[in-house]
Amino acid sequence: MREWTILGAGALGCTFAALLKARQQPVSLLLSERHRGHFHPAFEFIGLNERRRLVSTHPRFAEQAAGIDCLLVMTKAYQVLPALTGLRGLPADTPILLLHNGMGVAEVVTRVFPHNPLLAGVTSHGALKEGPWQVRHTGKGETWLGPVNERGKDFAHLQPLLATALGHAEWSEDILSRQHRKLAINAVINPLTACHDIRNGQLHEPRFADVLAQLSEEVHGVMTRLGETDTLAQFRRRLNSVIELTATNYSSMHQDLAHGRPTEIDYITGYVLQHAGDLPVPVCRQLYHEVKKQGG
Incomplete structure (x- = not known):
């Protein structure tokens, strides 16, 4: 995998981006149209140790979906489907990892993207948005991921990559x-x-x-x-x-x-x-x- 693409540049999405970047894993943020033309080249990340650093990620927009290797979806639950349906060029072999609160979304995504490997995850990391493009990591926690469909079972290798960055990530065949x-x-x-x-x-x-x-x-x-x-x-x-x-x-x-x-x-x-x-x-x-x- 060449790059993580995070859909959802909120507090938790930016926190994951910062933690992945800290381990030299390439990350892009998939941004909405309102960010076009005025996206900050970096966001400020405040770690658990109170240290502040600027994190630069590669900005990506919907029309660049064909280049996405792995899509990490961290929007609000009600935003998932509208955001994904805008990615018409997303390759059918790109894994989609849903990491949002709540349930009931995966079933719909499965129908809309029947050929993509689909995974789901839960995390107890905490994050808070303190200002425009300023994010605080408020708590370290566990992260679990696992397959939603058969093709998702081939992507257990994502687990150690996340574990390296997040401190904890485990694979579960019973993610439900x-x-x-x-x-x-x-x-x-x-x-x-x-x-x-x-x-x-x-x-x-x-x-x-x-x-x-x-x-x-x-x-x-x-x-x-x-x-x-x-x-x-x-x-x-x-x-x-x-x-x-x-x-x-x-x-x-x-x-x-x-x-x-x-x-x-x-x-x-x-x-x-x-x-x-x-x-x-x-x-x-x-x-x-x-x-x-x-x-x-």
Whole structure:
């Protein structure tokens, strides 16, 4: 592989670009039309050690899709399909790695790009956009990737390349389960913090004890219905651990709502509601409508 192309020049996409570049791996950023003509030649990256450095990447636009070797998709979930369908020249043998929040997108991408190797990933790295072309890495985490279709199984060699840059990356043949795990955590933390305008750690305040208990029970029930085997106690331990580890962070949904941007509620809580069947999920449903009402 000659170059990673990152679609989604947001906080996390730029953070991945900076980490890959630090390991001398070539990276291009696939930019939207609004960046044409006024793209900054470099962005400022603030590492976990507070060191600042300028990161230069190769800018690429949709009409240059024919030259993409490996496409790492890190846009918001609702942006994935519109962005990908604009890449009409994307070669059929170019692997597409989806690394966005939420679920429900891969099924559509599979239909639109039936010949491309398709992979999915989850990451717990944290990043924050502090200004135009200024990004802060706020937390190091795990990254998992795995195949969505048969052709995706031939690209396990991407894992060590990511591991070298990110500090951790592992391959999983059952990436769906990893996605379910992350979605379940997000379906509790994101809408609650967004609706109440709080940091993640504030969910451990006594006032949230009851809603946290009921919401985690609802989400766990749906995950069990989808075939996941964690007990409710195991899920709550993981949830509490994530809340503690990200206590000072604002969730992505909180940030989107606070800045008047669309949220990924349809691909997180919406996914839970879609797969609930006859399970009662009143808190999930209430939070979904509340986020939508606030503009999400």
